[in-house]
Amino acid sequence: MTDVLHLTGTVVLDDEREVGEAWVVGGRLTFERPQGATTTSVAGWVLPGLVDVHCHLGLAGDGAVDAATTERQAVADRDSGVLLVRDAGSPADTSWVHARPDLPRLLRAGHHLARPRRYLRHYGLELEDVRDLPGAVHHEAVRGDGWVKLVADWIDRGLPGGGDLAPLWPSDVLAAAVRAAHDAGARVTAHTFSTEALDPLLDAGVDGLEHATGATPAQVERIATLGVPVTATLLQVAQFDAIAAQGADRYPRFAARMRAMGERRHAHVRDLHDAGVRVLVGTDAGGTIGHGRIADEAAELVAAGLPAHDVVAAASWRTREWLGVDGIAEGASADVVVYDRDPRRDVTALAEPSAVVLRGTRYR
Numbered sequence: 001m002t003d004v005l006h007l008t009g010t011v012v013l014d015d016e017r018e019v020g021e022a023w024v025v026g027g028r029l030t031f032e033r034p035q036g037a038t039t040t041s042v043a044g045w046v047l048p049g050l051v052d053v054h055c056h057l058g059l060a061g062d063g064a065v066d067a068a069t070t071e072r073q074a075v076a077d078r079d080s081g082v083l084l085v086r087d088a089g090s091p092a093d094t095s096w097v098h099a100r101p102d103l104p105r106l107l108r109a110g111h112h113l114a115r116p117r118r119y120l121r122h123y124g125l126e127l128e129d130v131r132d133l134p135g136a137v138h139h140e141a142v143r144g145d146g147w148v149k150l151v152a153d154w155i156d157r158g159l160p161g162g163g164d165l166a167p168l169w170p171s172d173v174l175a176a177a178v179r180a181a182h183d184a185g186a187r188v189t190a191h192t193f194s195t196e197a198l199d200p201l202l203d204a205g206v207d208g209l210e211h212a213t214g215a216t217p218a219q220v221e222r223i224a225t226l227g228v229p230v231t232a233t234l235l236q237v238a239q240f241d242a243i244a245a246q247g248a249d250r251y252p253r254f255a256a257r258m259r260a261m262g263e264r265r266h267a268h269v270r271d272l273h274d275a276g277v278r279v280l281v282g283t284d285a286g287g288t289i290g291h292g293r294i295a296d297e298a299a300e301l302v303a304a305g306l307p308a309h310d311v312v313a314a315a316s317w318r319t320r321e322w323l324g325v326d327g328i329a330e331g332a333s334a335d336v337v338v339y340d341r342d343p344r345r346d347v348t349a350l351a352e353p354s355a356v357v358l359r360g361t362r363y364r
């Protein structure tokens with residue numbers, strides 16, 4: 001007799017489909033009742049495991065962290081219901097996480113690609129010569145799990161009119177870099193705060209945008225038309241005011257811009273959503289933000305005016321599909337999270353999963 005987990009209640013497969021029950025047998029999901037098994041039941045709203053599409057394993061405020069710390073980060077993600085992480089850049093080699101069945105599935109983007117003095121210290125691979133970007137992208141594409149992370153803009157402290165956000169890469173270099181990733185079978189996402197970096201990224205054919213706080217109305221339309229998803233990272237953008245305060249004396253232009261974008265953050269994601277842009281849920285944990293805060297990020301998106309249904313879908317089945325990872329399906333790995341109430345109606349439910357099941361093992 002095998003031990004079987006019986007999931008009952010409302011099992012959400014996607015936007016259209018729900019079923020009343022499913023079973024976990026040998027780490028996999030099935031919709032067929034197993035014969036002669038002892039079952040343990042879990043009842044509630046059963047969703048495909050959550051996805052944090054922008055966090056950083058192996059990274060903390062001062063750069064790379066050791067394996068024990070990385071493990072604690074991954075466990076915090078898992079216990080929050082996040083069973084799939086698209087890492088958005090890490091200075092640590094976290095490929096060992098793949099061999100750990102108790103830790104979330106991980107799609108690594110490799111190192112952030114940046115330039116000296118043009119990103120946070122100890123975070124990225126800093127290229128002295130911008131022309132080295134396509135080669136570095138190829139290297140990261142081969143080393144990672146299908147994604148490459150570019151830092152597209154940051155403060156340039158030496159600008160003639162005073163320090164301000166500015167693009168890191170010439171447009172032709174950016175285009176060659178995105179081609180290099182695509183040729184290696186990888187997709188590219190880019191950190192961008194400024195207005196100036198956006199059109200060259202879109203021209204280059206980038207596959208995702210992180211933050212995108214500087215998007216003008218015309219750029220929002222362009223992002224929508226091209227079908228490029230944007231990770232809103234509202235927990236991070238809420239810190240723009242503090243970032244502005246640090247640089248206010250020396251870099252007033254930069255500070256004013258950061259403050260304005262921080263204040264507009266809810267209107268910004270509403271504009272994206274209203275234009276039809278796919279808004280993704282990412283905590284940006286593993287820097288200044290702690291891991292395990294997907295419920296807080298989702299609640300912020302709802303506070304900004306996005307429908308809870310869309311936020312929950314983006315934090316679960318829709319983004320799993322976009323990343324090419326199974327949700328709840330016959331024979332799929334049993335990676336599910338269960339709630340006592342429907343998070344599509346009340347997003348605060350995400351903060352209180354009643355069960356987290358990863359690869360068939362229950363963790364809470």
Ligand SMILES: [Zn+2]
Nearest residue numbers: 054056088284
């Ligand atoms: Zn980040």
